[in-house]
Amino acid sequence: MTKVLVATDKPFAKVAVAGIRKVVEAAGFELALLEKYTEVSQFLAAVADADALIVRSDLVTAEVLDAAKQLKIVVRAGAGFDNIDLEAATKHGVVVMNTPGQNSNAVAELAFEMMLYQARGGFAGKSGFELRGKTLGLHAFGYVGKCMAAIAKGFGMQLFAYDPFLSAEDIAKEGVTPVASAEELYEKCQYVSLHMPANAKTKLSINHALLSRMPKGATLVNTARAEVIHEEDLLRVFEERPDFVYLSDVAPICKADIEAKYPGRFLFTAKKMGAQTEEANTNAGIAAAEQIRDFIVKGDKRFQVNK
Ligand code: 3PG
Structure with missing residues (x-):
């Protein structure tokens, strides 16, 4: 049998x-x-x-x-x-x-849940901020990226996406503004949410050159894979930019370092739970x-x- x-x-x-x-x-x-x-x-x-x-x-x-x-x-x-x-x-x-x-809707919901929790200071009672009007960049625009876009529209966020495998028309027909490069996405967006797979091209690709372009209030959301992050660069960005926040469902190797040095600027799930x-x-x-x-x-x- x-x-x-x-x-x-x-x-x-x-x-x-x-x-x-x-x-x-x-x-x-x-x-x-x-x-x-x-x-x-x-x-x-x-x-x-x-x-x-x-x-x-x-x-x-x-x-x-x-x-x-x-x-x-x-x-x-x-x-x-x-x-x-x-x-x-x-x-x-x-x-x-x-x-x-x-499983893409579950992953997108978790990304939003982390964004909301952070925006309201972990529900501890202090004044926070709203997502409405903020810029959200979707780095890769597959199933999860599209679910993110649907949720973000309800929140009134301004949406941008970059995906090397999709044309500007493919992105625009989802009601999201396409940008021509990853650099442009990071320059425009306060929030960048990662939705690419981990492969030879993407591993270590989220680096200082990209993250340092983000505007004030930069928040990186990672429900994709830990391996796409250049961790040395991530730590350098944490050090250089007191406004930088990292919300991740896929904990970095340098998690303990971040937890010790940058209180209030990160959120790590207990175990990968997007799906x-x-x-x-x-x-x-x-x-x-x-x-x-x-x-x-x-x-x-x-x-x-x-x-
Ligand atoms: C996926 O690639 O589908 C997600 O990362 C979910 O992974 P999991 O099934 O291990 O939670």
Whole structure:
């Protein structure tokens, strides 16, 4: 019987697991669950006889793929697939997919929640400021960027976006002002929210040259990946600009340094939780299960990322 393993260090909400189970069992497959595992060896043992694998940010390394002798498909229930060794998967003949757009509203809501909490001084009772009229720059304008734009419009923010893969027309038709370069985005915007994946081009790309261009009241919002930030430069900007604030769902390595030196100018979630809602878990988990079913039953390779 086809075995589908859900291996999640950070488990899905119960309702999402029930939804995944329903799709898997209706297809005549068997579901195995490995949640909150603490050792890689547990993952290696669980994946040994799996035909299909659903993960979140769990690392699917060459070692995992070597151990997964029956594996045909891995679906990353989420957007970013930087946790999967695509080269090793391709070498093993394993199809890799993601579930684009399924958790993006949750991520956008979290970015806004952090912005609101910061603007009102952590709800501690002091006078804060409003988001209305402020400039918000969306650095990359995919599913999450578009959800951010929809929310920001309700707040009356002025919206700008830069995405190297989209034309000015593509951005403008969403009611957002396109800018020609990342430099221009940072020059114009008090808030910049990051929505790019972590890859060879984007890693370390958010640097001093960009951040130092931001106007007074500069706030960087990062619900994307820690790796896109040049941390040495980030610390330099913190030091040079007393107005600079960093709100992040993906804690930097230098987190303790920032917490010690710059009180009131940062917000770090306890653990990456942008996509941690029942709705996002259910959407992404069920999409992953359906993609596996359609691949195994019909050979459907839509959403494959290691073509
Ligand atoms: C994604 O890439 O979809 C998000 O970063 C969510 O990641 P998570 O499933 O590990 O919370």
